[in-house]
Amino acid sequence: MAFFSRALVLATLSLSVACSQTTALSETPITIDGSSTVFPITEAAAADFVKGTPGVRIDQAFSGTTAGFAKFCEGALDIQNASRPIRPDEDKACAAHGVTYLELPIAYDGITVIVHPANSWVTSMTLDELKRLWQPSAEKKIVRWSAVRPGWPDTEIHLVGPGTASGTFDFFTHAVVGRGGASRTDYKATEDDLVLTDAVSSDELALGYVGYDHFEKHRARLKGVAIDDGDDSVGIGPIEPSALNVRRGVYRPLSRPLFIYVRAESLLRPELDKFVTRYLRQADAYVTGAGAIPLRGQEYELVSRRFMSLAKGSAFMNIEQPGANIQNVLETQSATR
DSSP, rough: HHHHHHHHHHHHHHSSGGGGGGGOOTTEEEEEEEOOOTHHHHHHHHHHHHHSSTTEEEEEEEOOHHHHHHTTTOOOOSSSEEESSOOOOHHHHHHHTTTEEEEEEEEEOOOOEOOOTOOOOOSSSHHHHHHHSSSGTTTTTBBBBHHHSSSSSSSBBBBEEEEOOOOOOOOHHHHHHSTTTOOOOOOEEEEHHHHHHHHHTTTTTTEEEEEEHHHTTGGGOEOOOOEESSSSTSSSSOOEEEEEEETOOOTTTTTTEEEEEEEGGGGSSSSHHHHHHHHTTHHHHHHHHOOOOOTTTTTTHHHHHHHHHHHHSSSTTTTTTTTHHHHHHHHHHHOOO
8 A cells, every 4th residue: 555655646746747857767867965974874875776776877965964955955956965854944945946855864873072082181071061162152262171171271272163054063053052053163164074083183182073973984093072961861971972872862962863855856767766765775784884873673664664655844843852763753743644
């Protein structure tokens, strides 16, 4: 029954799309942009698919989640990699351009605060200390380590972080400062995680933050900082950034789902439908291979059901709590459909 309804929805969708948009297998590449955090996962999926599907080309870039959504909602992309849920203003932009979409969680992430391995004074930080350091009022004021915590060295602190086009920036500022996009601006900003990593790994006075997958890949030249959110009912004291702690739900509030958003109209192209189907079927392997954190329990099955039923729109857009449990969100939405 699920396959019949899917075929029916795709047939109905095809009536609303111009014939010129349904191109032959090899004429038009699958276009993907967005999050640099999700990029390595989708890159692995794309390489695997192209290897076994002659004639298909997949073009992928990473301009950041926010910049990617701007392109996606104009109809310029088939798939948007996203390290945060779509925002209401972006959802409205998609609707204004006639773009409908499927929201598919594919992994968990734990944003990791990183310092140089030779940094001997920072092993943990509190959420209040992170807020004091990154909030807009800290600009040109909190510029020394000793201003973050008494007893730390009275030396400069060199901040590095994602740029404003990044979903990691949006999520971090929401979770730490309390409002997405609220941040000091006097730091070295980059959309390239490797540039960020290089900056921290070459400077003993630096501090930055990246997605867990990037930290995991470069663990030998970085040190992850344990975070104390002040809520011992979730986890006692500072919690180390680790796949286990993210999956257990105790690495708060810097745990988050990672997504791909698929333009529904693009699924009329058989190669894209097959690509996303294979992506979800092999997601655990792609995610693990990229150093990211796979979904838990039955969550991949729930996501696959969401894809097969062509459930359009967002289940996560209006959820305020960082690190929402994917299974709870999808089961709650399924119960109300």
